[in-house]
Amino acid sequence: MTDNLTLAAPVLQMTGIAKSFANTYAVRGVDFSAAAGEVHALMGENGAGKSTLMKILAGAFHDYTGEIRLHGRAVQLHSPAHAKAAGIEMIYQELSLVPQVSIAENMLAGRLPVKRGFLLDRAAMVAETRHWLEKVGLDCDPLLRVDGLSPHEAQRVEIAKALSNRPSILVMDEPTSSLSRREVEILFRLIRELKAQGLAVIYISHHLPEVFAVSDRCTVLRDGQRIVSRPIHEFTAVSLVELMVGRSVTESAIPREHEPGEVRLRVRQLTRKGFFHRLNFEVRAGEVLGIGGLAGAGRSEFARSLCGIDPVDDGEVDLDGKAYPGGDLCDAIRAGFAYLTEDRKSEGLALFNTALQNAGDAVIAGRRTLLPAAAAREGFARLAVELELLPPEPQRQAVQFSGGNQQKVLLAKWLATNPEVCILDEPTRGVDVGAKRVIHEAIARLADRGKCVILLSSDLPELVALSDRVIIMRKGRFVGEQRRGVFTEDSILLAANAEDGVS
Amino acid sequence: MSAPLASSRQLKISFTKRLLNALGIWCVLVGLVMAGLLAFPKFGQADNLLNILRNVTLLGIVAIGASFVTYGRHYIDLSIPPLMACVGLVTISAQPLGIGPSLLLGLTAGLAIGLLNGWAVGYLRLNPIIWTLAVSFFLDGFLRWAYAGHQVYPDADTTTGRFFLDLPQRTLPGGIPVGTALMLVLALAGHWLMTLTRFGRQLQLTGIAYDVAALSGVRVRRVVLLTFVLSAFTTSLAGLLLSALNRQGTFDTGQGYDFNAITAVVLGGVLLQGGRGNVLGVLGGVLLIGVLINLMTLLGIGSFGQMVVKGLIFMAVVGLTAWLTRRSGRSDE
Numbered sequence: 131m132t133d134n135l136t137l138a139a140p141v142l143q144m145t146g147i148a149k150s151f152a153n154t155y156a157v158r159g160v161d162f163s164a165a166a167g168e169v170h171a172l173m174g175e176n177g178a179g180k181s182t183l184m185k186i187l188a189g190a191f192h193d194y195t196g197e198i199r200l201h202g203r204a205v206q207l208h209s210p211a212h213a214k215a216a217g218i219e220m221i222y223q224e225l226s227l228v229p230q231v232s233i234a235e236n237m238l239a240g241r242l243p244v245k246r247g248f249l250l251d252r253a254a255m256v257a258e259t260r261h262w263l264e265k266v267g268l269d270c271d272p273l274l275r276v277d278g279l280s281p282h283e284a285q286r287v288e289i290a291k292a293l294s295n296r297p298s299i300l301v302m303d304e305p306t307s308s309l310s311r312r313e314v315e316i317l318f319r320l321i322r323e324l325k326a327q328g329l330a331v332i333y334i335s336h337h338l339p340e341v342f343a344v345s346d347r348c349t350v351l352r353d354g355q356r357i358v359s360r361p362i363h364e365f366t367a368v369s370l371v372e373l374m375v376g377r378s379v380t381e382s383a384i385p386r387e388h389e390p391g392e393v394r395l396r397v398r399q400l401t402r403k404g405f406f407h408r409l410n411f412e413v414r415a416g417e418v419l420g421i422g423g424l425a426g427a428g429r430s431e432f433a434r435s436l437c438g439i440d441p442v443d444d445g446e447v448d449l450d451g452k453a454y455p456g457g458d459l460c461d462a463i464r465a466g467f468a469y470l471t472e473d474r475k476s477e478g479l480a481l482f483n484t485a486l487q488n489a490g491d492a493v494i495a496g497r498r499t500l501l502p503a504a505a506a507r508e509g510f511a512r513l514a515v516e517l518e519l520l521p522p523e524p525q526r527q528a529v530q531f532s533g534g535n536q537q538k539v540l541l542a543k544w545l546a547t548n549p550e551v552c553i554l555d556e557p558t559r560g561v562d563v564g565a566k567r568v569i570h571e572a573i574a575r576l577a578d579r580g581k582c583v584i585l586l587s588s589d590l591p592e593l594v595a596l597s598d599r600v601i602i603m604r605k606g607r608f609v610g611e612q613r614r615g616v617f618t619e620d621s622i623l624l625a626a627n628a629e630d631g632v633s
Numbered sequence: 634m635s636a637p638l639a640s641s642r643q644l645k646i647s648f649t650k651r652l653l654n655a656l657g658i659w660c661v662l663v664g665l666v667m668a669g670l671l672a673f674p675k676f677g678q679a680d681n682l683l684n685i686l687r688n689v690t691l692l693g694i695v696a697i698g699a700s701f702v703t704y705g706r707h708y709i710d711l712s713i714p715p716l717m718a719c720v721g722l723v724t725i726s727a728q729p730l731g732i733g734p735s736l737l738l739g740l741t742a743g744l745a746i747g748l749l750n751g752w753a754v755g756y757l758r759l760n761p762i763i764w765t766l767a768v769s770f771f772l773d774g775f776l777r778w779a780y781a782g783h784q785v786y787p788d789a790d791t792t793t794g795r796f797f798l799d800l801p802q803r804t805l806p807g808g809i810p811v812g813t814a815l816m817l818v819l820a821l822a823g824h825w826l827m828t829l830t831r832f833g834r835q836l837q838l839t840g841i842a843y844d845v846a847a848l849s850g851v852r853v854r855r856v857v858l859l860t861f862v863l864s865a866f867t868t869s870l871a872g873l874l875l876s877a878l879n880r881q882g883t884f885d886t887g888q889g890y891d892f893n894a895i896t897a898v899v900l901g902g903v904l905l906q907g908g909r910g911n912v913l914g915v916l917g918g919v920l921l922i923g924v925l926i927n928l929m930t931l932l933g934i935g936s937f938g939q940m941v942v943k944g945l946i947f948m949a950v951v952g953l954t955a956w957l958t959r960r961s962g963r964s965d966e
Contacts, residue, residue: 439848460850471848480842483908491838495850500831543849 139202140165141298141330142187147196149182156182157354160196164299164330169321171333171345171362175374175534175562179354180334184301187332188220189213201298219292223304225284227291229277234259236276237291262290266320282313289320300324301332304560306340310424311623318344336560338367350374375563384574390417390598395551395582397436400445405431406606409445413551413582418573420597421586422622428606429586430472433553436584437469438462449551463495466550470540470557472586478540479528486510486524489542496547513542518568534565541569551582558592570596590619602626658901658917665924673931681927683808689923690812691871691878693916695890696897697816697823698867700915701860704827706840706907707754707761709895710864715772716746717887720869721876722776724797725785732793740869746772747865751858769891776884784883801878812874816916819867824912836860841908896947897922904954 140163148158157179164170174180186194192208199205200216207213227236234255235242243254259272266286276284285305292300302321306314321331321344333345341348342362349359350373357373365373395413400406406428413419421429434440436447438458447454454465462469471477479488489510493501501509507524514522517538519531528536537558544552554573558566573596577583587593593600600617602610602625610625669676695713702710710716724739750768754761787794803811827833838846839856847853871890876882901918903910922943929939 458850458852459848460852463850469848477844477848480838480845480908482841483838487838490834491845491849491851494831494834497831500829500834 143199145197149194155354160356166328166330167325169325169331169333169345171341171348174351178351217298219297220301221288225288227276232273233287234272262294266290282309299330303334384570387578388416390414394450396448398446401443402435403443415580416577417598418577418583418585418596420593420600422593422600423603423626427603429603430555433555437467460495468544468549468552470544470554472556474540481529484525485539488528488539492543492547534561537561553584555586594619658914662917662921669928685923685927686813689919690816691875692893693816693919694867694871696894696915696919697819698864699894700898700903701863703898703903704840705836705860711765711891712769713868713891714887715769716868717872718884720872721882721886725787725882728793732796743865743869747862751861755854755857784881786881797877801874820912820916827912837908899950
């Protein structure tokens, strides 16, 4: 069946595409095609050129070279308007809807139906919106405000909005990053329907299982060049990763040198009303405690309160037998806590400061005076080597690093405080395979040095590979605990989803 | 190992680049002074140069404190003019109590207003422009009402009054006026505070990325509050000197200092986007304004025309820096 697809006439044919930024090629000589009724996965590490290629398709650049043919006809996609008119629609990770406005107005913005010249034709607006919402299987009032929708409903609205422009190519960039497993399946069902209706879908994701589940064909980019383009069933997870990384990867489970020791961190009855309730747990020296659960289970909220970023209503925390009196994040850092945020770009790094500055930002909280410049540089150089930062330039702005290396700088910022309790919230979200390995090894080393690590992650393989113990959180409560050797991705997922079936 | 080598080279490049950035405004200043020397023989005379320095002293003192607010990305404290008036009025009114208490009361009044602004902007997260505009309006009205629109005068017959009136005229050995010396000392201290201390470092992060600072353990609310207190502190000192210079305290002492200060700060390379620039640059901006005004006077441009030129310069600098930062990829919402 997939073989037939490759024979079908391509809707999109990109040949010899190249685009450079300041003398370095982001993509060069890339051939890429997409056929009607096919889901084409575009894979590659961060910086491989995926987003540049798709931005070219979206008309973001006017200075690319190479040829783009749509339905066999050569086109110039030199502005977003050109791309839209040519039938190309993009769905990004971050939704582009205006939350305070109704679904209908969001969808039909710019072409709202009018009657008698200037009056808003509400009936026509509702009818048209409903028509497109039905296409994505969403049965809700078109006059509902978008901020009243759950993330996955909002995403369907986004898709409906894209469909209402009657595209022939739909590009989805990491569409599942904010969705739970169940919502991902609903999305996949929709993608398959769209495919059956003859749409060409280009799917970008870092999640291998998703790619295998939903795509027909897969193209791998590396260093701006196309490495391979084949039907998905000719790949295995291992071969796909190897092609992306360009070297063979060892299996992801990280070995640990020591067994966990004495209990170091005790948390009793930690509560923030409306967010999480009566959480009790202990973490031992050298233990990685994983916290699993679906999006919205309250993991980040709990972690932020534990570190004094958000308030706590009740509960006791003690570290090494010493009661921790609470306070703000600054106090928590002095007490040995570290919190690596899940939102690198707006909460983690000052993107326009240098890597050196960023890496020193958290150290300052614990000190009365500045670290001498030489000591700061030395510490940075050590961490840069440990985390294989590329390039290891202290004076480079954070924004000039790739996503994976930005994440390494963020990790370095907290490692520099030499924390006793390290809370890592999605430490590898959106980073490439190479950076992920480095970060995982650094986490294992932390544990081997006797630190407590609390790992919050929606990435189940990561949770399974790193944790000594996993606590499952649901609706602000701990609902289960599983030890290493017992838990699997499936068992964690089942526990996280339990009683959450039909709502 | 190649990594440390590469990094030390990077460091050198960035150091010269930073030096150039910091000195950029001084280069412009030197250029303008050269032009002035060539065009007007009178310009280079010692008393003219000293006069320029004397004329920008108070503006400089205000701008040094105000630059901390800008550096922290809260633009400017618009209550600068009535704050200066308030300090002058309170100090002169309190002079029967003696020189020490009167100066202390005046400064306390100024710092209290700074504390109020810092609390409202830092802790309540109110819009700095709108809030300080409101405080400015309130304070202006309050001073007019409290003094029924009258001036107060220091009593030159008392030692306190004489000491106060003599303040701006005093010179240090070498003929440097006390105010100018104060400006230079404040500039050096401010530069040290902004670039070499823990507070300065935390303020830089707060200015360039507020949320990141908050999640790095910076007590952002306290840091923001302190910038407004610093601004109020130097503004109060300037208010004292200005009232002594005017030999009176009135509600409109300090008029125009808000706009002139932000012009000097921005001209000195402290970006409105926060977290960029330093106090020595601001000092350069202040001197540049002084030289410009002096040259315009020599060219026969009146004070109204000078206002127009100052406004144009401000627009050009703000427009240019916004354009440059956007082009360099530093987004500004």
